[in-house]
Amino acid sequence: MKKTTVSLLLAGIMALSVAAVPVMAEDVDYSALEAVELIGADSTGKGAAGQIFGELVAAKVDEITDGQLTIDYYPNGELGGDADLLRQVQSNDIQIVVCQTAPVVSFIPEMAVFDMPMVFSKYDGDTINTVLNSEDSAFNQQLSAAYDAAGYKLLGFLQNATYRLTTANQELNTLEDFKGMQIRTMENSNHMAFWSAIGAEPTPLAWAEVYIALQNGTIDAEENAADTVVGANFSEVQKVLACTNHILYANQIAISKEAFEALDPAYQAALQQAVTEALDEMRPQLADIDASNKAILEKNGMSIVEYDADFFDSVLALDGVQALYSDIDAQVNGLGTTLQESLEAAE
Numbered sequence: 001m002k003k004t005t006v007s008l009l010l011a012g013i014m015a016l017s018v019a020a021v022p023v024m025a026e027d028v029d030y031s032a033l034e035a036v037e038l039i040g041a042d043s044t045g046k047g048a049a050g051q052i053f054g055e056l057v058a059a060k061v062d063e064i065t066d067g068q069l070t071i072d073y074y075p076n077g078e079l080g081g082d083a084d085l086l087r088q089v090q091s092n093d094i095q096i097v098v099c100q101t102a103p104v105v106s107f108i109p110e111m112a113v114f115d116m117p118m119v120f121s122k123y124d125g126d127t128i129n130t131v132l133n134s135e136d137s138a139f140n141q142q143l144s145a146a147y148d149a150a151g152y153k154l155l156g157f158l159q160n161a162t163y164r165l166t167t168a169n170q171e172l173n174t175l176e177d178f179k180g181m182q183i184r185t186m187e188n189s190n191h192m193a194f195w196s197a198i199g200a201e202p203t204p205l206a207w208a209e210v211y212i213a214l215q216n217g218t219i220d221a222e223e224n225a226a227d228t229v230v231g232a233n234f235s236e237v238q239k240v241l242a243c244t245n246h247i248l249y250a251n252q253i254a255i256s257k258e259a260f261e262a263l264d265p266a267y268q269a270a271l272q273q274a275v276t277e278a279l280d281e282m283r284p285q286l287a288d289i290d291a292s293n294k295a296i297l298e299k300n301g302m303s304i305v306e307y308d309a310d311f312f313d314s315v316l317a318l319d320g321v322q323a324l325y326s327d328i329d330a331q332v333n334g335l336g337t338t339l340q341e342s343l344e345a346a347e
Contacts, residue, residue: 028266030068036267037070038259040096041085043077045231049289050251051075053158053282054098057253060274069267071096090151095259101157101250102188110146110332113339114248115190116325121245121312123343125160125283128248130346131339132157133279139342142335153260156275159250160286166246167229167238168221169214172305175199175314183221184210190328194246197320214238225249226293235300242305245312249286 040058044050058071079085079094082103088094090107101114120128131137133156140154147154171177179199185191187204195202203219213219214237222234229241253275260268298304315321329336 028270030065030266030270033068033264033266035068035070036263037072038095038255039074039079040071040098041074041079041088041094042098043081043085044075044098044251045228046076048227049158049282049286050098050100053251053278054096054253056278056282057096057098057274060277061271064270064274065267069263069270089254089256092256092258094256096155096253096255098251098253101248101252102186104252104254105188108146108150108152110143110335112190112328113143113332113335114250115188115194116328116336116339117194117246117321118244118312118316119336119339120161120248120343121163122309123161123347125287127343127346128159128161129157129279129283131342132159132250137342137346139335139338142338146335147254148257151257152254153257155253155255155272156279157250157252158279158282158286159248160283160290162225162249162286162290163243163245164223164225164247164249165229166221166223166240166242166244167214167234167302168240168242169217169238170220170240172240172242172244175311181221182219183223184213184219185223190324191247193324193327194321197318197324198315211237223247226290226297230293230296235297235302239302240305241294241297241302243307245307249290 040054042050042054054075055073058073062070079088082097082099083106085094085097085099086103086107089097101111104111105115131139134140144154166172166183168181168183170181172181175198181200182203183195183200184205185195185202192202192204200221205213205219210219210222211232211234214222214234221238223244223246224232224234226241229235229238255271260271263271294304325336
């Protein structure tokens with residue numbers, strides 16, 4: 001296998017940040033350790049945050065260990081789709097996967113906690129980061145245990161309070177405007193239940209068919225992060241971008257538990273340090289990427305709809321949404337309650 005060349009954007013990030021890379025807490029002579037190569041992969045779109053994040057982690061691991069621990073990284077689905085990659089990591093055929101949260105549910109049922117609609121919508125990126133990534137967080141501890149039980153080691157979540165949004169060909173200023181709207185969703189029962197609860201009509205549809213379906217009016221709307229909306233040119237066939245903030249736009253990075261436990265403790269620490277540094281550098285960029293893509297969509301003729309706290313409160317107060325929260329909390333053995341309590345405590 002040929003090692004993927006790090007993108008120009010990644011090279012720029014590294015060039016700007018070399019001086020800021022902290023020294024390891026312990027003075028480790030990595031040259032005394034046996035060299036180890038791991039294989040990492042993602043199936044994100046070219047240039048997406050997940051790809052840049054995975055490649056940045058790989059570059060930092062190489063730098064921290066003076067090339068003794070390396071990650072041979074394959075982006076953009078070169079080694080398969082998300083389910084393929086997660087399966088390969090679980091069996092230790094490859095070692096590291098970067099992907100969004102939804103595909104992980106099939107392997108770690110507790111990850112359905114991220115399907116709780118609008119659960120993160122009132123919190124800033126720092127608060128969410130504390131809950132998701134701090135070892136002191138009860139939520140992180142419980143979710144990490146679920147990863148372990150499934151054969152993975154959770155390394156971290158990349159997010160900065162940016163979300164999946166809604167595009168539509170109708171005004172979406174009030175909750176009433178969502179009633180009867182046919183919206184394309186992923187084939188996820190929790191996501192579909194949310195849209196049904198607010199009166200919309202969810203329609204699972206293959207991604208390749210979405211643009212044409214929006215163009216010919218087979219569906220009225222779809223939901224995705226702003227960068228995906230730009231990349232798919234949906235501004236050509238949609239009028240409104242509604243900041244519904246219903247699902248957190250987050251990428252997780254995990255390693256095979258078997259592979260992690262086989263690493264020398266110094267390599268384990270170096271890998272976690274690389275992830276932490278990459279998260280710290282990339283998180284501010286996510287807000288900039290989100291804002292710039294919204295600006296592009298607005299320039300291309302889409303109206304941007306923002307909502308106040310009252311809108312989110314009214315959605316969360318709906319009987320159907322409350323029932324969905326209870327259902328998801330039962331699915332994840334109370335982790336939903338832990339998440340809400342952890343967010344409130346960290347705010």
